[in-house]
Amino acid sequence: MSTGNALDVLKVSKAFHDPVTVKVLKEVSLELKRGEFVSITGKSGCGKSTLLYILSTMDTDYEGELVIDGERTKGASHTRLAEIRNEKIGFVFQFHYLLTEFSVLHNVMLPGLKLARKSKAEVEHRAMELLRELEIGDQALKMANQISGGQKQRVAIARALINDPLIIMGDEPTGNLDKRNSEIVFGIFQRIASEHKRSLLVVTHDNDFAARTDRNIVMDDGRVVG
Amino acid sequence: MKLLVDIAITLLRAKLKQSIVAAVGVMFSIAMFVTLLGFMNGLNDLLDGLILNRTPHIRLYNEVQPSPLQPIDLATDTASRNFISSVKPKDELPRLRNAIAIMDVLEKDPRVLAISPKLVAQALFNVGTVELNGVVNGIDVNDEIQYYRYSDYLVKGEPYALASGNNTIVLGKGLADLMKADIGDLVQVTTAAGDRTMLRVVGMFQSGIADFDKVQCYANIKTVQKLLARPGSYYTDINLKLHDLTQAPAMAKELAARFGVDAVDIQTANAQFETGSDVRNIISYAVGIVLLIVAGFGIYNILNMMIYEKLDAIAILKATGFSGGDVRRIFLLLSVIIGIVGGATGLLAGFGMQSLIDRIPFVTAALPTITTFPVDYSIKYYVIAVTFALATTWVAGWFPARKASQVDPVEIIRGK
Numbered sequence: 001m002s003t004g005n006a007l008d009v010l011k012v013s014k015a016f017h018d019p020v021t022v023k024v025l026k027e028v029s030l031e032l033k034r035g036e037f038v039s040i041t042g043k044s045g046c047g048k049s050t051l052l053y054i055l056s057t058m059d060t061d062y063e064g065e066l067v068i069d070g071e072r073t074k075g076a077s078h079t080r081l082a083e084i085r086n087e088k089i090g091f092v093f094q095f096h097y098l099l100t101e102f103s104v105l106h107n108v109m110l111p112g113l114k115l116a117r118k119s120k121a122e123v124e125h126r127a128m129e130l131l132r133e134l135e136i137g138d139q140a141l142k143m144a145n146q147i148s149g150g151q152k153q154r155v156a157i158a159r160a161l162i163n164d165p166l167i168i169m170g171d172e173p174t175g176n177l178d179k180r181n182s183e184i185v186f187g188i189f190q191r192i193a194s195e196h197k198r199s200l201l202v203v204t205h206d207n208d209f210a211a212r213t214d215r216n217i218v219m220d221d222g223r224v225v226g
Numbered sequence: 227m228k229l230l231v232d233i234a235i236t237l238l239r240a241k242l243k244q245s246i247v248a249a250v251g252v253m254f255s256i257a258m259f260v261t262l263l264g265f266m267n268g269l270n271d272l273l274d275g276l277i278l279n280r281t282p283h284i285r286l287y288n289e290v291q292p293s294p295l296q297p298i299d300l301a302t303d304t305a306s307r308n309f310i311s312s313v314k315p316k317d318e319l320p321r322l323r324n325a326i327a328i329m330d331v332l333e334k335d336p337r338v339l340a341i342s343p344k345l346v347a348q349a350l351f352n353v354g355t356v357e358l359n360g361v362v363n364g365i366d367v368n369d370e371i372q373y374y375r376y377s378d379y380l381v382k383g384e385p386y387a388l389a390s391g392n393n394t395i396v397l398g399k400g401l402a403d404l405m406k407a408d409i410g411d412l413v414q415v416t417t418a419a420g421d422r423t424m425l426r427v428v429g430m431f432q433s434g435i436a437d438f439d440k441v442q443c444y445a446n447i448k449t450v451q452k453l454l455a456r457p458g459s460y461y462t463d464i465n466l467k468l469h470d471l472t473q474a475p476a477m478a479k480e481l482a483a484r485f486g487v488d489a490v491d492i493q494t495a496n497a498q499f500e501t502g503s504d505v506r507n508i509i510s511y512a513v514g515i516v517l518l519i520v521a522g523f524g525i526y527n528i529l530n531m532m533i534y535e536k537l538d539a540i541a542i543l544k545a546t547g548f549s550g551g552d553v554r555r556i557f558l559l560l561s562v563i564i565g566i567v568g569g570a571t572g573l574l575a576g577f578g579m580q581s582l583i584d585r586i587p588f589v590t591a592a593l594p595t596i597t598t599f600p601v602d603y604s605i606k607y608y609v610i611a612v613t614f615a616l617a618t619t620w621v622a623g624w625f626p627a628r629k630a631s632q633v634d635p636v637e638i639i640r641g642k
Contacts, residue, residue, distance in 0.1 A: 168503065
């Protein structure tokens with residue numbers, strides 16, 4: 001069922017059962033084309049983050065079908081899902097989640113070293129390239145906890161890009177940033193989509209941000225409404 | 227895998243203090259284990275050696291005892307029964323018959339390391355009007371020195387003096403003290419048959435067992451043969467050292483049956499020493515293993531704490547493509563690295579402590595050749611210690627590592 005899309009979602013439903021059964025996603029279907037920059041907005045509790053974590057393959061407790069780059073992920077082993085995340089998905093969260101024990105450069109390199117498709121020297125070169133592109137090349141050798149919040153988020157973006165993933169997923173990536181840093185991050189995302197031809201799927205409650213993306217998906221009460 | 231090792235080492239370096247505490251726990255237990263077992267076994271060897279060094283693996287001798295088959299037993303009349311009371315031992319000399327022939331046969335046996343004939347004679351020492359009981363052991367001095375550590379127990383005099391001189395004797399230290407005899411003095415010996423001879427004292431011997439030293443003396447085998455007025459083929463014992471000590475019981479039975487003599491093996495003669503050593507060994511192993519298990523709990527605790535502190539790191543590693551197995555291996559590596567570092571330093575510390583104990587003075591009248599505490603530096607204890615250290619740290623790491631591998635990244639990331 002290869003559609004050529006980066007991501008196909010077919011009738012995905014999910015319910016939390018504790019303490020009472022609550023359906024948070026009700027037969028959500030959507031698709032993400034290659035190179036498309038899509039945002040998901042909606043009120044708090046509408047299920048947009050829950051949807052994103054299902055799409056990220058980290059949450060496997062759902063009904064329906066999820067196809068990433070033509071590969072069905074339902075029923076795949078955890079090891080295979082980890083490989084898919086490593087190779088095809090890059091994450092940017094609201095919080096940067098850098099490993100404070102490692103240098104900035106090493107943080108960016110880790111997923112690349114895990115993929116092990118390139119030599120260490122090549123991964124390092126690519127990581128430096130990305131850091132320079134995001135204008136934090138001079139911070140590369142600092143420890144991850146020695147740089148500012150906006151810089152950390154850019155390091156996280158560089159980390160998401162190190163394996164040239166098919167899809168970049170963001171969960172409120174600008175949520176913790178001030179206006180100026182948000183602008184910078186948005187600019188980077190736009191460039192990734194237009195220049196690198198990567199698909200972006202970003203959950204946000206920032207309507208300005210959403211309005212400037214290629215397509216905005218609005219969710220309400222577990223359904224896609226627009 | 228190299229990447230996982232890198233990550234593990236970086237995590238350890240970030241928590242250097244805790245890691246060192248965990249490694250020191252392992253180090254301490256390994257060091258104690260090695261020291262304890264080395265010291266305990268040094269003592270065991272020393273105590274066993276008191277008896278076992280001087281004991282042949284097999285002793286062939288002739289026990290003077292009543293004949294098991296009395297003449298009347300040979301009667302073919304089955305209708306009547308016989309009862310004999312007060313059966314006396316046979317009237318025979320306590321010597322080994324055909325000793326020379328037996329030695330010739332044993333000479334060719336590949337299991338035998340050394341054959342030493344021996345002649346044991348009861349004697350009385352006359353000191354003024356007092357008579358002291360004694361046992362004169364006629365020995366082949368060269369064999370005794372080579373195989374029975376004779377020189378170790380000689381506290382005065384020259385080991386080879388017995389070999390050269392005729393009519394010479396080495397007295398037990400206790401006996402010499404009783405007689406106030408010193409080297410060069412003459413002592414008068416009376417045999418059981420009543421023959422008197424003067425022997426010159428050329429040495430003093432101390433085995434460490436006081437009762438033994440008050441009675442036992444050594445002389446050249448020829449001297450004792452002369453003392454008893456017996457020919458040169460007259461021996462009461464043949465002592466054997468084997469290449470393999472464990473063959474002794476079986477071989478003793480075989481030789482007894484083959485030569486028609488009595489034979490006793492070292493295991494049967496000294497069963498109590500084996501038991502004592504075993505019990506001491508069990509105690510030291512038990513203490514050592516308990517120490518290691520305690521160290522294991524330390525590692526378990528520290529890793530568990532580390533996992534709670536590192537939940538974010540685990541979540542992001544999983545989000546960026548590290549599988550549960552990778553995470554488990556990282557935390558297992560943490561534990562094993564602590565085990566290897568602690569184990570290696572523990573071995574060094576253990577060796578240091580062993581050398582220290584080895585230098586502590588330990589002087590006792592009972593043990594003339596011992597000046598410091600005995601230590602057994604056997605590599606065996608080091609190997610056991612390291613094996614146990616790695617096993618305990620692996621097990622201690624396994625449970626926290628499994629917990630880490632099961633961390634659900636969504637829960638962590640969404641919780642923020």
